[in-house]
Amino acid sequence: MKELRIHGRGGQGSVTAAELLAIAAFRDRKYSQAFPAFGAERRGAPVMAFMRVDDEPIRIRSQVYEPDYVMVQDASLIGVVDFMSGLKDGGILLINTPKSPEELGLKGNFTLRTINATAIAKEMIGRPIVNTTMMGAFAGVTGAVSLHAVIYAVKERFRGVAGDNNAKAIKRAYDLMIEGVSS
Amino acid sequence: MKLRIGAIADPGTSVVNLTGGWRTEIPRITPELCIRCFNCVIYCPESAVKYSDKEGIYFDYDYCKGCGICSNECSGHAIYMEMEEK
Amino acid sequence: MQVVEGSYAIAHAVKRCRPDVISAYPITPQTHIVEDLAQFVADGELECEFVPVDSEHSAMSVALGASAVGARAYSASTSQGLALMWEVLYNVSGMRLPVVMTAVNRAMSAPLSIWNDQQDTIGARDSGWIQIYVEDIQEAHDAMIQGYKIAESKDVMLPLMVCADGFILTHTYEPVVLAEQIEVDDFLPPYEPEYFLSVDNPLSFGCFAEPDKYMEFRYMQHEAMDRARIKIKEVADEFGKAFGRYYGGLIEGYNLDGAEIVLLTFGSIIGTIKEVVDREKNVGILKIRSYRPFPLVEIRDALKDAKVVAVIEKDFSAGFEGALFTDVKAALYNHINDLKMLGFVVGLGGRDVRADDILEIIKRSKSAMDGGITDEWQFIGLRGELL
Numbered sequence: 001m002k003e004l005r006i007h008g009r010g011g012q013g014s015v016t017a018a019e020l021l022a023i024a025a026f027r028d029r030k031y032s033q034a035f036p037a038f039g040a041e042r043r044g045a046p047v048m049a050f051m052r053v054d055d056e057p058i059r060i061r062s063q064v065y066e067p068d069y070v071m072v073q074d075a076s077l078i079g080v081v082d083f084m085s086g087l088k089d090g091g092i093l094l095i096n097t098p099k100s101p102e103e104l105g106l107k108g109n110f111t112l113r114t115i116n117a118t119a120i121a122k123e124m125i126g127r128p129i130v131n132t133t134m135m136g137a138f139a140g141v142t143g144a145v146s147l148h149a150v151i152y153a154v155k156e157r158f159r160g161v162a163g164d165n166n167a168k169a170i171k172r173a174y175d176l177m178i179e180g181v182s183s
Numbered sequence: 184m185k186l187r188i189g190a191i192a193d194p195g196t197s198v199v200n201l202t203g204g205w206r207t208e209i210p211r212i213t214p215e216l217c218i219r220c221f222n223c224v225i226y227c228p229e230s231a232v233k234y235s236d237k238e239g240i241y242f243d244y245d246y247c248k249g250c251g252i253c254s255n256e257c258s259g260h261a262i263y264m265e266m267e268e269k
Numbered sequence: 270m271q272v273v274e275g276s277y278a279i280a281h282a283v284k285r286c287r288p289d290v291i292s293a294y295p296i297t298p299q300t301h302i303v304e305d306l307a308q309f310v311a312d313g314e315l316e317c318e319f320v321p322v323d324s325e326h327s328a329m330s331v332a333l334g335a336s337a338v339g340a341r342a343y344s345a346s347t348s349q350g351l352a353l354m355w356e357v358l359y360n361v362s363g364m365r366l367p368v369v370m371t372a373v374n375r376a377m378s379a380p381l382s383i384w385n386d387q388q389d390t391i392g393a394r395d396s397g398w399i400q401i402y403v404e405d406i407q408e409a410h411d412a413m414i415q416g417y418k419i420a421e422s423k424d425v426m427l428p429l430m431v432c433a434d435g436f437i438l439t440h441t442y443e444p445v446v447l448a449e450q451i452e453v454d455d456f457l458p459p460y461e462p463e464y465f466l467s468v469d470n471p472l473s474f475g476c477f478a479e480p481d482k483y484m485e486f487r488y489m490q491h492e493a494m495d496r497a498r499i500k501i502k503e504v505a506d507e508f509g510k511a512f513g514r515y516y517g518g519l520i521e522g523y524n525l526d527g528a529e530i531v532l533l534t535f536g537s538i539i540g541t542i543k544e545v546v547d548r549e550k551n552v553g554i555l556k557i558r559s560y561r562p563f564p565l566v567e568i569r570d571a572l573k574d575a576k577v578v579a580v581i582e583k584d585f586s587a588g589f590e591g592a593l594f595t596d597v598k599a600a601l602y603n604h605i606n607d608l609k610m611l612g613f614v615v616g617l618g619g620r621d622v623r624a625d626d627i628l629e630i631i632k633r634s635k636s637a638m639d640g641g642i643t644d645e646w647q648f649i650g651l652r653g654e655l656l
Contacts (some may be wrong), residue, residue, distance in 0.1 A: 035441035060624065186610065
């Protein structure tokens, strides 16, 4: 089983990202589970969401304490939220920031990848809503879900032009991560 | 008789129940004072105050509980209550 | 199978049951269920009278009235909302109306908490409603369909609440098989009540019962609960045959063969407990599906070879102990003499129940089995530094 913890701020679509990744994982013929850290959500407050993916049905329902992957949607959470808590040795930390991993200076036995998802989202979607772009990056970095499944899940949720634009942003982020370039 | 689930009862049970027996005071009417406002007919909780062209206002003493609402509501002070000797 | 939110799965199952009247007042974490149902009605997917109301008291009252005229009625609530339904719950069960509701489990205020525990439905335990607790989203979906069949059965005629943990089940996305209309139509016949309100054949429901009759009406509810014991099992079997999914009748055992320690509980923590128990030797799980009627005989039978039973629950009766713990002890008294019984309270007000908490419970149970001293009833996961 692989476990993902998403950190963001209320209104950034962290919960939606977890849900859509669960749908994508199921599309990849795996079992999946997604749920928010149930809080009194409000715009701007730090929030968390979780996603599990496995070849077997998933029974555990506690929150994720030792994630394989951590995704941070908002660099302003650095120093505010302990998003590295419990991150497994050899795990992957993916942060939305224009800075390079070296500039962030986060140390530990994990792979740190950064992506300027805000810039991609602004360019491709026209709004700084980064959750779908981050899903594309997540697929590229981790391989836990496939690119086509992520695009399928997002297009199911956002129809028409919005879906197409989101799909472009996902593809761009995915490609950047595959090429190993932190933009 | 066996009970039915849910305390579900057939209609008309209040017809069988002659509430006139509860009465201690009995309504009487002075017909000359009655202005035909029918407040007594409207307000009687047992529909025991009746009217006919021939008899004017009269009471169904099988069901009248003697509550006195008719007397209280009577615009012409025509209805009054008196102790009933049984 | 498709990945949907728990609330959606529940709403979908309710839709498939073709309710005639839905009345509910939104309250977190029940809201998504009734929002989805309102959407089905608005989109014309469900032909049904959706009655918006001013409160949960009114919601249950509307369900009562609808059921009394012979409609299939549904409502849903949680926590304070369920508490506000309180007197109507007794009216519905007393009038023997087979209303089915989803009781989403949430903590009671104060302190204000929107998060999950089971105190709310435990409070409604004695209201004469059948209570079915579910483990996962699929079971919540399936229990709604089973629920109407049980409740509307001629020899039961009792209201039924499906108790599903708030957020943990209602707000989680996972793969679920959503029932097809034709499957549910084959399984669940239309509701045909023996008695119903009608202008052509007037009746009075829930009449005045003087002391010479009241006790007999209450006894009849007790007898109906006894018959519900059989019906719940029958319906679970029928459902298994029709849909290929089975969750046990009144109870369900897991790894009970040779289990010395049995963790007895209900609700969504069973998934996490299964995950833990799979890595342990001689530890089994006894899941309570039907809390009312209470599976006395089944529990006695399932625990006859156990050495320790650890009752785990998200509720307690202030001044005593966990409600389920009390009930289990009462069921076993005079029947199993050398079984150690321990009670554990976990997860109040949304405190996450982790695998480590379950391991701690198993550790304390083992210690008790080996003659160690442990409290008979205790809280797990308390933050001592705050006390």
